[in-house]
Amino acid sequence: MINKTRSKTEDIEFDIDNLIPGNSVDCVIFGFENQQLKILLLKWKFSNLWTLPGGFIYKTDDMDSAARRILEERTNLENIFLNQFHTFGNMNRNLLHKAFNEKKLDKNIFYSLDEETRKWISSRFITTGYFAFIDIKSSSPKPDYLSEKCEWFSIDELPNLVYDHNDIIKKALDYIRIQLNYLPVSINLLPHKFTMQQLQKLYEDILKKKLERSNFQRKMLKLGIFIRMEKEYTGSANKAPYLYCIDKPKYIELIKNGIGFTY
């Protein structure tokens, strides 16, 4: 990675000579914890605004590599499979003066940047959205140089987000909802052993609707990708629900072929 620093305020750094102008990437990182679907967000310094982990593309980066690098730098997460889902190119999507006027942004954030950098960063950006499913427990996200906090939020309780980042999250969810019709991708979010109730809650969070228990379980088990684990003998009547794990080879085959309508 190139580390030449063009401009510095407090510890905010930009390297505009080595970045391509007008293009950025933003990552929607999903996790599942306490039976809730969550998204990882960063809080910008000098503002009351939260943002998706995102950033710019070096001239020496492919865009996909930039997304992986940004995710790694911002969140300490490596080797995550990122899935590109949509590119956002509305004319006014990231205009800073709009954010200033709406008083969502403290001008301090760019106070001591040199004029060239200020101009560069204030120009129109087209951003490409990527999403990933990760295991919250194995991650240790850290804020980046632009941010003072890094936290997981339930998708039902998102804070104020910069620019069109709410729309970006909505679009990621729309994309995943459609994907669920032919790929059970999101089961990556579950722990190694899980109950059908946990699986159902995850699907309900993504689909944003209540599902009927027995119908859901029947359809899911019919996929043939879950292994039911034997209950451990406890000596007393065992009312605990069955635990399941994923049959990896069968899961991989299903992901390859898809479910639903086949010809």
Next chain:
Amino acid sequence: MINKTRSKTEDIEFDIDNLIPGNSVDCVIFGFENQQLKILLLKWKFSNLWTLPGGFIYKTDDMDSAARRILEERTNLENIFLNQFHTFGNMNRNLLHKAFNEKKLDKNIFYSLDEETRKWISSRFITTGYFAFIDIKSSSPKPDYLSEKCEWFSIDELPNLVYDHNDIIKKALDYIRIQLNYLPVSINLLPHKFTMQQLQKLYEDILKKKLERSNFQRKMLKLGIFIRMEKEYTGSANKAPYLYCIDKPKYIELIKNGIGFTY
């Protein structure tokens, strides 16, 4: 549309002051004719290379509007539903010197452009791909200012394409193949009345595999979106296959809900 001309060679025009740098859109336009799936391509002046209809984004354009404008300017097609499918951001995807070295491109194409324009157009571009299904008969495509020809090609007989445009077409087809698992979108490509054989050939072209006739017909008719038309009385034994048309309200409902795995 802004028409200030910054640079002109023969009749090649660029308006770089009013365009955003580093971003473009490319359109994969599908049609179906003589039982063949086809794609609309333009042939660049001063080269033996073909290209997808594409272009740049004005500072006053949303990216989606730019795609619609470009499609209209290049092909005379209006009010077409364009579907964004992927953004291509590899570092070397459009390097002109690479095309020159591979002798695919005659340097004449940029000979008399001023240096600023040459630099602008030779820089790295990230392009967003859109696709559309159109009725070939009702279209009258024309070459744009960069092109000398505009033709439909069968997807099995594509000519040499610039840059990564072969990959862009491949990605569009991958996207549509997956979509076919839950949405019968491509039936827009069929004429008003069609046979099951025509429908099957269209699906075979998209899926790139032979399908079993009776199984295909059974699955398709089960969707409930086709109306079988009465055969006209000809006085002799009628061996002609049945013609079908689309039940529009049912089709729209199906597109809204999707087929395949429902929860």
